[in-house]
Amino acid sequence: GLNSVAAFSEDERVARDLLLDGAATIVQVGDAKNLARALALALELGEAAAPAVLVLNMMDEARDRGLVLDMARLSAALGVPVVPMIATQRQGLAALRRAIPQARPATTAVAYPPVVADALAAMESLLPPALTARRAVALLWLAGDEAARARWGQTLPPEVAAALTKTAEAAQAASAVPLGRLIQLARWRRAERVAAEVVTTAARPRLPGARRWGDLAMHPVWGVGVLAGVLALMYVLVGDLAAQRAVGFLEEIVFGRWLVPAAQWGIERLVPWPWWRGLLIGEYGLVTMAAPYAFAIILPIVGMFFLFFGLMEDIGYLPRLAVVANRGCQWLGLNGKAVLPLVLGLGCGTMATMTTRILDSKRDRIITTLLLALGIPCSAQLGVILAMLAVLPAAALWIWLGVLCTLLVVVGQAAARLVPGEPSPFLYEVPPLRRPRLANVAIKTLGRLEWYLKEAVPLFFLGTLVLFLLDSAGTLAIVERWTSPLVVGWLGLPTPATAALLIGFLRRDFGAAGFYALQRGGGLTPVQALVSLVTITLFLPCIAQYFMMVKERGWKPATAIALFVIGVALLVGGLLSRVLTATRVLG
Incomplete structure (x- = not known):
C-alpha cells in the first residue's frame, strides 16, 4: 500500500513505479474515516494523469464515528468516480465493477507556490510528450526523490536529466523551505479543503467499549x-x-x-x-x-x-x-x-x-x-x-x-x-x-x-x-x-x-x-x-x-x-x- 507517491520502502517504490508507468487503470482504496489522507494520495495520482476510481472503504466505521460523506459532491470535486464500500461485508463490490469502465484522470488541480509552479512548468516542457505521468515525475524530481531520479533518469537522454536536475537545484536555491515540504503542504491543504466540503458530522452512535478495549490493548502496561x-x-x-x-x-x-x-x-x-x-x-x-x-x-x-x-x-x-x-x-x-x-x-x-x-x-x-x-x-x-x-x-x-x-x-x-x-x-x-x-x-x-x-x-x-x-x-x-x-x-x-x-x-x-x-x-x-x-x-x-x-x-x-x-x-x-x-x- 501507499500513503504517498513519494515512496520510502522497497514495496512502495515498486508500487509507485507501476502506477506511474501509465499502462493501468488505478483503483485507489482509501479509509473513509481518514478522508483527507486518501484525498492527498488521490491528488498525487491525478497528477500522474492515469484513469482512476476512488474506493472509500470502511464506511461502517466512518458512520460509527458520526461521519457523513457526500459521494456525489466528492466525485464532482475530484473528477473521478467515487465508490463507498464495506469490503468485509462485500458491500459496494457491484458498484465498483460498474465504476471501473468509467475510470478517468482526476481533473482537480493543486495550487503550488510560485517557486514550485514555475520550476514545474519548465520541467514538464523538458519531458517527452509520450510520458503520460510528466507532471508526477517532474514533481518527484523537484522534491529530490533520488529513487525516482534514478528510475526515470535511465530512460531519459543525459542532457534532459541534467537539465531537470539543474532546474530543480535552482528552484531549491530560491526557497528557504525544502521543495518537497512545500509540495506536500500544498497537496495536504487542498485535500483538507475538499474533505471539509464533503464531510459533515452527525451524532455518534458508536459504543465506547470497543474504543476503550482498543486503547487498553496498546497501553504500555x-x-x-x-x-x-x-x-x-x-x-x-x-x-x-x-x-x-x-x-x-x-x-x-x-x-x-x-x-x-x-x-x-x-x-x-x-x-x-x-x-x-x-x-x-x-x-x-x-x-x-x-x-x-x-x-x-x-x-x-x-x-x-x-x-x-x-x-x-x-x-x-x-x-x-x-x-x-x-x-x-x-x-x-x-x-x-x-x-x-x-x-x-x-x-x-x-x-x-x-x-x-x-x-x-x-x-x-x-x-x-x-x-x-x-x-x-x-x-x-x-x-x-x-x-x-x-x-x-x-x-x-x-x-x-x-x-x-x-x-x-x-x-x-x-x-x-x-x-x-x-x-x-x-x-x-x-x-x-x-x-x-x-x-x-x-x-x-x-x-x-x-x-x-x-x-x-x-x-x-x-x-x-x-x-x-x-x-x-x-x-x-x-x-x-x-x-x-x-x-x-x-x-x-x-x-x-x-x-x-x-x-x-x-x-x-x-x-x-x-x-x-x-x-x-x-x-x-x-x-x-x-x-x-x-x-x-x-x-x-x-x-x-x-x-x-x-x-x-x-x-x-x-x-x-x-x-x-x-x-x-x-x-x-x-x-x-x-x-x-x-x-x-x-x-
Whole structure:
C-alpha cells in the first residue's frame, strides 16, 4: 500500500513505479474515516494523469464515528468516480465493477507556490510528450526523490536529466523551505479543503467499549497483560485442544486403529515386492510415517493456529501488537513495524521473509530476515513445539522462551551494530477494533490450509522418501555413526534423533514432528525433549524460506544466514544440554 507517491520502502517504490508507468487503470482504496489522507494520495495520482476510481472503504466505521460523506459532491470535486464500500461485508463490490469502465484522470488541480509552479512548468516542457505521468515525475524530481531520479533518469537522454536536475537545484536555491515540504503542504491543504466540503458530522452512535478495549490493548502496561492473555489463549487452543486432544484422537484412533492397520493389511496382500512394501508401510513408509505426520499430527495443529491467527487479524489486534511490541523490537535493533513480518513468521517464514519489503530501510530488512531464519517458528513447527511443551514441566516453557528471547536480543543487537544504516522511525496507523466476521475468518483459514496441503504436505512425503532411500541404501546408519559425536555426544540426544535432524534440513516442522513422535513413544527424557525443541527452533529454515531469502537478499547473504543459524542452533543446543543435566532443573 501507499500513503504517498513519494515512496520510502522497497514495496512502495515498486508500487509507485507501476502506477506511474501509465499502462493501468488505478483503483485507489482509501479509509473513509481518514478522508483527507486518501484525498492527498488521490491528488498525487491525478497528477500522474492515469484513469482512476476512488474506493472509500470502511464506511461502517466512518458512520460509527458520526461521519457523513457526500459521494456525489466528492466525485464532482475530484473528477473521478467515487465508490463507498464495506469490503468485509462485500458491500459496494457491484458498484465498483460498474465504476471501473468509467475510470478517468482526476481533473482537480493543486495550487503550488510560485517557486514550485514555475520550476514545474519548465520541467514538464523538458519531458517527452509520450510520458503520460510528466507532471508526477517532474514533481518527484523537484522534491529530490533520488529513487525516482534514478528510475526515470535511465530512460531519459543525459542532457534532459541534467537539465531537470539543474532546474530543480535552482528552484531549491530560491526557497528557504525544502521543495518537497512545500509540495506536500500544498497537496495536504487542498485535500483538507475538499474533505471539509464533503464531510459533515452527525451524532455518534458508536459504543465506547470497543474504543476503550482498543486503547487498553496498546497501553504500555495493560497492553502487555492483554498480550499475555492472547498468548495464553493460543497456548490453550493450540497446545492443548489441538495438539493433545485432536492429535491424540487422530493419531491413536483414526490412524493408529483404523487407517494404518487397514492400509497395512491391504498392502501386505496386494504388493508382493518387499522394497515397495517398505516404501509404503515400513519404518519410513509413506503410509505409516508421512501420512500420520502430515494429517494426524501437523494438520490439526496448524488448522487451529490458522483459525486463531485469522481471528486476531479480523478483530484488528495485530496493529496493536505492533504498538505494544515497539519497545521490545527496539531491543532487537528494530522498531514496532518489524513485528508484523515477525508475527507473520509464526504463520509462514517464507511469506514473512517476502513481507520484509514493508520495512523502510535495507538495514531493517536484513536484520528481520536474519531473526526470522534464526528463531521464529512457523505455524506447523510452533504447534508441534507447544504440543511437546504441554507434557513437560512448566519450567520447560520458560526455559525455551528465555533461551529464544535472549538469543534474539543478542543477535539482533549485534546485527544492529554490524549492519550499516540508520534505524527507521516507527509511524503506523492503527484501525479500530472490529467485531470478527466468521465468514472472513473461515475464508482466510481455508486459504492457509490449502497452502499447507499444496506446499507443505508434498515436502513431508518427499522427506519421508529421502529417509527411506537413505535407510534402504544403508546410508542412514552411516550418517548416524558419523554424526553420533554431534547428536549423541554434544547434544545429548538418542541416536534416532539423527533422522529428525536430517529431515529438519528439508523442513523444520517435519523435524519437529520427528522429535514429537520420539517423545510420544518414550524415546526422549524431559531434558532431551527440551534440548531438541531449542535446537530445532533455531535450526536451518526450510528450503522454501531459504530460496525466498536468496530472492530477497541475494545468495551470499542468504547462505551466510543459513550457515550462521545452523552453527548457533547446534552450539546453543549443546550448551543447554550440559546446563540442564548439571542443574537437574527438569528432574
